[in-house]
Amino acid sequence: MAAIADTPVLYVRTAPAEQLLPPPAxxxxxxxxxxxxxxxxxxxxxxxxxAALILWAVPPLLRFLFIDAVWSGPDREVCxxxxxxxxxxxxxxxxxVWLSYFIYGFYPIPARxxxxxxxxxxxxGIGWLAWLSAxxxxxxxxxxxxxxxxxxxVLLYGFPAIGLxxxxxxxxxxxxxxxxxxxxxxxxxxxxxxxxxxxRRSELPAVRWLAIGFIEFVRGVPLITVLFMASVMLPxxxxxxIEPDKLLRALIGVALFASxxxxxxxxxxxxxxxRGQYEAARALALTYWPMMGLVILPQALRVTLPNIxxxxxxxxxxxxxxxxxxxxxxxxxxxxxxxxxxxATPVTATTGYAFAALFYFVFxxxxxxxxxxxxxxxxRSDRR
Amino acid sequence: MAMQTPDDFAxxxxxxxxxxxxxxxxxxxxxxxxxxDINLAVARGERIVICGPSGGGKxxxxxxxxxxxxxxxxxxxxxxxxxxxxxxQILAVRRNVGMVFQQFNLFPHxxxxxxxxxxxxxxxxxxxxxxxxxxxxxxxxxxxxEQAHKYPARLSGGQQQRVAIARALCMNPNIMLFDExxxxxxxxxxxxxxxxxxxxxxxxxTMLVVTHEMGFARQVADRVIFMADGQIIEINAPKQFxxxxxxxxxxxxxxxxxx
Numbered sequence: 001m002a003a004i005a006d007t008p009v010l011y012v013r014t015a016p017a018e019q020l021l022p023p024p025a026x027x028x029x030x031x032x033x034x035x036x037x038x039x040x041x042x043x044x045x046x047x048x049x050x051a052a053l054i055l056w057a058v059p060p061l062l063r064f065l066f067i068d069a070v071w072s073g074p075d076r077e078v079c080x081x082x083x084x085x086x087x088x089x090x091x092x093x094x095x096x097v098w099l100s101y102f103i104y105g106f107y108p109i110p111a112r113x114x115x116x117x118x119x120x121x122x123x124x125g126i127g128w129l130a131w132l133s134a135x136x137x138x139x140x141x142x143x144x145x146x147x148x149x150x151x152x153x154v155l156l157y158g159f160p161a162i163g164l165x166x167x168x169x170x171x172x173x174x175x176x177x178x179x180x181x182x183x184x185x186x187x188x189x190x191x192x193x194x195x196x197x198x199x200r201r202s203e204l205p206a207v208r209w210l211a212i213g214f215i216e217f218v219r220g221v222p223l224i225t226v227l228f229m230a231s232v233m234l235p236x237x238x239x240x241x242i243e244p245d246k247l248l249r250a251l252i253g254v255a256l257f258a259s260x261x262x263x264x265x266x267x268x269x270x271x272x273x274x275r276g277q278y279e280a281a282r283a284l285a286l287t288y289w290p291m292m293g294l295v296i297l298p299q300a301l302r303v304t305l306p307n308i309x310x311x312x313x314x315x316x317x318x319x320x321x322x323x324x325x326x327x328x329x330x331x332x333x334x335x336x337x338x339x340x341x342x343x344a345t346p347v348t349a350t351t352g353y354a355f356a357a358l359f360y361f362v363f364x365x366x367x368x369x370x371x372x373x374x375x376x377x378x379x380r381s382d383r384r
Numbered sequence: 385m386a387m388q389t390p391d392d393f394a395x396x397x398x399x400x401x402x403x404x405x406x407x408x409x410x411x412x413x414x415x416x417x418x419x420x421d422i423n424l425a426v427a428r429g430e431r432i433v434i435c436g437p438s439g440g441g442k443x444x445x446x447x448x449x450x451x452x453x454x455x456x457x458x459x460x461x462x463x464x465x466x467x468x469x470x471x472x473q474i475l476a477v478r479r480n481v482g483m484v485f486q487q488f489n490l491f492p493h494x495x496x497x498x499x500x501x502x503x504x505x506x507x508x509x510x511x512x513x514x515x516x517x518x519x520x521x522x523x524x525x526x527x528x529x530e531q532a533h534k535y536p537a538r539l540s541g542g543q544q545q546r547v548a549i550a551r552a553l554c555m556n557p558n559i560m561l562f563d564e565x566x567x568x569x570x571x572x573x574x575x576x577x578x579x580x581x582x583x584x585x586x587x588x589x590t591m592l593v594v595t596h597e598m599g600f601a602r603q604v605a606d607r608v609i610f611m612a613d614g615q616i617i618e619i620n621a622p623k624q625f626x627x628x629x630x631x632x633x634x635x636x637x638x639x640x641x642x643x
Contacts, residue, residue, distance in 0.1 A: 279452055280489035284503035284555060285478035287471075294502060298493045 064089045065354065072096060079345040090351040091343070098337040102355075105173015105328050114155045114164065115176050121151060122183060130370060132377065145187060156180070169247035173328035175359070177247070181254055181319040181329065186312050188255035193262025198292060200267055211263070218260035223321050226253045231325035250322045258315045265311055269304030270296065302378055309371035313364045331356050402461075403428045403559055403590040404449055409458035411444060411614075418444050419455065420614040428558075431591045433601040433622075436611035437637060442594045445611065446561050449592065450481045463558055479507060482552030486564040488544045490536040490551070496523065497532040500551045508555070515554070522550040526580050542573030546580055553584075560584065562593040598641060602626060610634045 025031060037047040068089025070079050079091035095102070104112050125148050128140035156176075158166035172180070199211030218226065230253035231246065238244070244252075273296050281291040301308070323332040334352040337343075404426040411419035419441050426432055434442045447453040448460055451467050451474045460467045462477045491499050500519035504510040510518070523529045526546035528539075536544055545565055552560060562581065566574045578600050585591060585604045595601065601608050601622055608625040610618040610633070618625070618634045626642075629635050 274487075274489075276485060276487050276489035277491065280483075280485065280491070282452060283450055283478060283481075283483040283485075284551070285475050285507045286503065287475065290506045294506065295491055299491075302493065 064350075066090075076343050076345045076348075079343075079347055088345070088347055090354060091345055091347045092351065094337075094343045094345075094348055094351055095355050097343070098333075098340075101174060101337060102330060102333050103175045105176060105333060106171040107167060107173065107176065108171065111158075111165065111167055114158075114167075118152055118155045118176075119179070121148060121155075122179070132374065145191070149187070152180075169245050172247065174333040175330050177322070177327060178316075178319050178330040180247075181251060181322055181327075182312075182316045184251045185254040185258045185315045185319070189258035189262040189311075189315070190308070192255065192259035194266050194297065196259060196263035197266035197270060200263065201270060215260045215263050218257055219264070223254070223257050223318055224324055226257045227321060227325050229253070246325065247327060250325060250327055254315070254319065254322070257318075258311065261311050261314075262308070265304055265307045266300065268307065269300035269302075272303045273299045305378070306371050306375055309367050313367050316363055316367070317360060330359065401428050402426065403430070403463060404592070405459075405461040406445070406448070407459050407461075409445075409448065409455055409460065411441075411448070411453065411455040418614050419448070422458070422614075422616060424609070424616065424619075426590060426592065429588045429590055430606045431585050431604050432593065432607055432609060433605040434592065434594045434609045434611055435596060435598070435601065435637075435641075436609075436617070440612040441614040442611050443563050446563050446592055446594050449559070449561055450478050450483055452483075479555065480557050481559045481561060482555055482557035483561040484545070484548050484552055484563065484565045486567050488536070488541070488548045488568070490544055490548055492536055495533050495535055496528070496539070496547050499536065499547060500554045503551070504554050519550070519554050522553045523547070525553070525583075526550045527576075540573060541569045542576045545569065545573075545577045549577075549580055549584070557589070559590040559592070562591065562595065564594050564596070566595065566597060596641060598626070598638075610637065612637070 022031075025034065038044045066089070068085075068087060069092050070085075070088065070090070071092050073079065073093040078093055079088055081088050100112075104115055107115055125140065125144040128134050129137060129144055134140065154162075154164065156167065156172070157169070158164045160166055196211050196215055199207045200215065202208045202211070227250060230249040234244070234249055277295055277299065278291065281295045286295070319329055320331045322329050323335075328336065334356050338349045338352045402425050404424070406422050406424040409419055409422040410417070422441075422445060434446065436442055444453055448455055448467075449462060451460075463480050465473055465476050467473060467477055490496075491502070494502065497516060497519055500523065501510075501512065501515040504515040504518060505512055508515075520529055520532060523532055526549055528543055528546055528550075531539055531543060531547070536547065539547065549565075565581070566577050569577060574597070578597060581591075581593070581600065582604055591604075593600070593605075605622045607619055608622050609616055610620075610625070610629075610631070612633055618629065618631050620630065624630075625634070626638065629638060
């Protein structure tokens with residue numbers, strides 16, 4: 001007690017405190033290592049285990065994909081093991097030779113520029129909508145949801161009246177089909193899903209039951225079944241003359257399937273909008289559609305954007321299932337090409353699948369990164 | 385209801401002068417009888433303060449006036465328009481009745497200005513420019529024109545509530561409903577909102593205010609209504625209401641809120 005009383009205690013500083021540098025162990029590289037990799041015994045074990053895993057897996061992968069890979073050549077001979085080349089890596093020469101087939105399928109070569117224009121038009125539309133501070137995004141939406149579909153049909157399917165000969169869809173294939181199926185699924189599933197979600201929350205029993213019935217039925221059935229039904233059962237119900245195109249049937253199946261999932265995602269977003277927002281909109285004499293369109297949905301879709309993109313990613317990968325009804329999507333074209341006897345080597349299939357994995361990864365990771373950046377941006381501007 | 389005072393004020397006025405008329409109103413939430421035979425007439429330009437213990441049906445009654453709440457029996461006539469199930473009637477009433485909520489309920493994805501112009505543009509079909517001028521006028525009136533281009537999340541609670549008042553005023557309503565407008569505010573922001581409301585009252589707009597701010601009631605109200613257990617227990621001029629309440633319930637309540 002006496003010691004404490006004897007110590008002079010100064011509560012008020014007499015000179016200003018200088019700004020000091022942080023101690024070296026808590027900043028810089030060493031600080032980062034300590035905080036992130038070696039903060040505890042468990043973390044240290046995990047760090048070492050991960051390092052071992054990386055050392056074990058990555059060098060052989062790099063060796064296969066790049067160092068030992070064969071980049072060009074006329075046929076299988078270049079990719080076979082030889083005294084000069086005892087352990088052959090990826091046979092990229094195979095991919096190079098078959099690349100145009102992977103992209104266009106059997107689309108006629110003189111008309112392939114139409115596919116390129118379609119890709120460019122699509123990329124332009126996606127960029128317009130995805131760039132959140134782009135000018136006139138309302139026009140962008142009109143372009144993507146109205147102009148682009150019409151333009152795409154004219155370009156891809158052809159319109160003989162203006163000098164674009166028809167290209168039947170059984171010639172379409174590869175990346176083209178994958179992109180068409182995914183885009184149609186994505187572009188159609190969002191509006192249909194929103195309508196279904198609104199229907200599910202409707203006060204009109206008939207609308208609500210229809211929406212619930214559709215959503216629960218489609219969600220209770222695998223996509224393969226939906227595709228088979230669209231492909232095999234639909235023709236039984238419609239007259240033979242108007243039997244829809246096989247690709248169109250797959251598109252409808254995928255779009256309906258994705259819509260049901262999208263409806264549930266949007267419903268979650270709608271539930272996250274507070275009741276007070278509905279009440280404020282109603283008190284201002286807004287009717288149902290302006291209330292939903294101007295007040296509720298903009299908020300609901302913002303909350304649920306990461307989930308919407310997640311559904312898109314799932315849908316993008318699900319498009320590979322259209323091969324079951326005989327449509328040559330990107331993965332199916334690789335499957336077909338790897339059977340080419342001219343390129344029959346032990347590494348052909350591995351190379352093809354590695355290429356497919358790379359393709360799907362680039363698209364899905366891109367969507368995922370985009371969703372993350374939008375999320376970060378919204379949480380910055382929307383602090384409540 | 386034997387306990388209810390005769391509605392003298394309304395009786396003195398012809399029916400054209402009645403802004404809100406509630407007759408024999410009953411409402412149940414499931415089994416719970418939340419409004420029990422409410423009868424009330426509010427004259428045009430009258431300022432009514434409704435107070436009472438929570439759960440007494442004050443807010444529910446207020447929300448019946450613009451049909452945010454449904455009821456099972458009785459009638460409500462606003463501005464000569466009877467509120468029925470007809471959506472046209474309901475919209476006609478809502479166009480002329482502004483409402484301010486306890487939780488502000490501003491639209492967080494729209495700027496302050498867009499919050500104010502939304503209904504004039506989409507309900508009144510006003511050109512955007514004209515709606516913005518109107519909104520700026522009312523924002524100036526609630527003393528926050530400089531915040532027009534910010535999002536509500538950037539504003540303090542008091543500022544948000546003043547925006548909510550401006551938003552309601554942009555529809556040029558004949559009647560304003562306030563549902564505990566200061567209950568969610570930090571103490572230092574209550575005054576700025578009350579001052580705005582006092583300013584409105586001076587303009588002669590019809591006001592129905594559910595609040596616990598007894599000072600506001602004393603200063604502004606033409607009549608004070610005390611509600612408990614879903615019933616109107618007492619209606620009185622503020623002076624009599626605070627100095628010589630007629631009912632034991634009212635006395636008890638006032639003792640508790642006035643300390």
